[in-house]
Amino acid sequence: MTAHRPAPGLVLEGVEFAYERTPVLENISLSIPAGQFVTLLGSSGCGKSTLLRLIAGLQTPDRGRLLWNGAAITGTSLERGLVFQDYALFPWLSVVDNIAIAVGKAHPKTRKAERREAARHYLRQVGLESAIGKYPFELSGGMRQRGAIARALALESPLLLMDEPFGALDPVNRARLQDLLLELREAAPVRPTIVFVTHDIDEALYLSERCVILGAAPGRVLADLGVSFARHANRRADRQSLYNDAAFQSLRESVAETLAADTLKRLIAA
Amino acid sequence: MTTIAETLALPSAALAASVPPESVPRRAPESSPAAVPSGQTAKSPLPASSRILRKLEPFVLWLILLALWFAVAHWLPLGENPLIPSPQATALALWQSLPELWKGTLASLGILVPGFALAVTLGVASGLVVGISPRLQRIFFPFARVAGPVPPTVYVPYAIAILPTFQLSAIFVVWIGAFWPIFQNTAAGAAALDARYRDNASILRMRGLEYAFRVVLPASLSHVFSGMGVGLAFAFILLTVAETFGASAGLGRFVQYYADFADYPRMVAGILYTGFVTWFAMTLLDKLKHRMLFWQR
Structure with a gap:
């Protein structure tokens, strides 16, 4: 092993991915320092969700390397939490049990009652105390995504991947949850690195410190902008x-x- | 696999996104509810007479059949010991046979319950294991395609010959009949697991038994229940077939016994009673299904 420690953060080197010979991603290289809030912005079909799945470890690239804190990404890890656009919660478990699973993963030695207590804490943090005993089908889309954020918090992943998490919400709920995300990030003891996929330009510029614009067919980096508004x-x-x-x-x-x-x-x- | 949609996305998608959605003109309420004649709209309550009629609809066919039965038994010259006993004679036979039928029910359940419970336990467990692993699917599915459709009734004589007691062989036959549909449905349900649930479980690093029982099983529960429904129907068929071979008591045995003595009122009573027990078991299973699948709207 080398003596020097690698810079903490996410590094993508020449990542390529094809789906049945159709190139989806072409030569993607990015370096995201720990703690940064980056949005991946692009139109539908530009492969931005695929890129996020590669970072999450749900799929492996055909070529290139992905490194998190210097270690190659092979498979999923609790270090890298992913928030989906929908279906983030298992519909057959109550909201609190959904979050308690994530608590149990982050703290395997805790007892069931402790996990539930911690889950309630996270649900209060996202403003979902009213839904603690409910099931996902009893919640609105906005409430479900609050639950998804609570679960991501409960995993305590230092790298948070978000795949159009507010894409299916109405404008009012969308704005509320954007602000909630920023508040939670500011309140966190250690700021997580966030990679946030969206096709909404306003959302990207409003939320992030850096905006990577992806072109489509195949997906590649068109521009990499520093955004100052988030400060x-x-x-x-x-x-x-x-x-x-x-x-x-x-x-x-x-x-x-x-x-x-x-x-x-x-x-x-x- | 989810990237198909992405790779197929049309290039014009980005342009289309900027077009504002067509505004739908709001329709004014057509008239106040009080002005609507009753029985016309879905929301207004039906008049009392048609509401009562609707409640009676499920019984129409029963009443027609019962009337036909009365008519046939009353008007047709069927002889001293008619093959179609009158409803009154059948009802009397049913009443008089109730203690014997109850004993038969217990004897039958002594075969059905262990056989079906074993089929559910093994069918669901092995179905989950095979359904989760693509390799095991390649090993088991070709075999199941051949072994599954074998009519389980053909095992009855062999099972009676091989196993030491009648009850054991009957349990075995019930088990094998119910096992295949449960196994195949569970395995198919587990194999068709929604990719979103799989990804979700993978992100949460759920694996092994936790993955099988907290993710795959609940997600394929509706498949499991359709397998159990078919399995239960098979179990009743096999139970009654097996009982006609060598039981000393039981529902199938009851019908066979009185048929041998040409006691048709009791035989028909036994058929009706068996039908009732089967219906009752199926209804229980259905109630359980709705209870456990409450989250599927």
Whole structure:
């Protein structure tokens, strides 16, 4: 083993992935330092969810390497939690039992009562105390995604992967959960690294410190932008004025143009 | 596997996303509920007469059959010991045979319950193991495709010859008849596990028994219950067939015994009673299914 310690964080080196000979991802190289909030932004079919699945270890790349804190990613790990767009909770278990499973994984030596108590704590944190004894089918979409976030918190993963977690929600719930995510991240004792997949430009610019734009067919990095808006401490009180901010608008336009140019190129090529 | 949709996505998807969704014009309520004539809309209650009629619908066919039975027994010249005994004679025979039928029920359950319980235990356990592992599927499914459809009744004489007591051989035959549908349905359900549940369990690092019993089993429970339904029907068929071979008591034995003595009122009473017991067992299973699958709306 080498003497120097690798920089903590996520490293992707020349990652390629094809589905039945159709290239999905082409030569993706990224380095994400620990603690950073990165969004992967791209249109449908750009392979951004596939990239997230590779990082989670649900699939293996055809070529290239993925490293988390210097170690190669082979298979899933509790170090890397994934929040799905839907179906994050098992429908046959009550909400509290769903979270308790994750608590039990993070702390295998705890007793059942302790796990449930911890699960209740996480549910209170995401504002779901009213749903503790309920089943997922009794909850609205927004409440279910709160449960999914609670489960991700309970896993205590230092790397949090989120696959369009708010994609199926109405705008009001979406904004609420975006703010909840930012609050929870700020309140965390150790800030988790977050890789957040979305196709919503506003969401990407609002949430993250860095926005990686992916082109489609095959998926590749079009642009890698630092985003400064996330550092505005009072942005939540002022979401509308941020949206009206000239710098925000010009960045949004240039991101939209980048995505549109890529789409146009593919249309011409087709 | 979930990437098919992604790779097939049309290039125009990004452009389409910017088009605002078509606004649906809101329809004004057509009229106040009080103005709607009763019985016209789904929400307004039906008039009392048609509500009562609707409640009676499930019994219509029963009443017709019963009337036909009365008519046939009353009008047709069927002789001294009719093959179609009158409803009154059958009811009397049923009443008089109740103690014997109850004893027969207990004897039959002594075969059915252990045989079916063993089939459920082994069928679900092995079905889960095979359904989870693609390798075991490749080993077991070709065998199951041949062994499963063998009509289990053909095992009855052999089982009676091989096993020391009649009860043991009957339990074996009930077991083998119920086992295959339960095994095959469970294995198929486990093999068709929704990829989202599998991914979810993988992210949570659930494996082994925890994966099998907290994820795969609940997810394939509706398959398991359809297997159990078919298995229970088979179990009753095999039970009554086996009993006609060598039982000293039991439901199938009761019918066979009085048929041998040409006591048709008792024989028909036994058939009706067996039908009732089967219906009761099936209803119990159905209730259990709805209870356990409460989360599937």
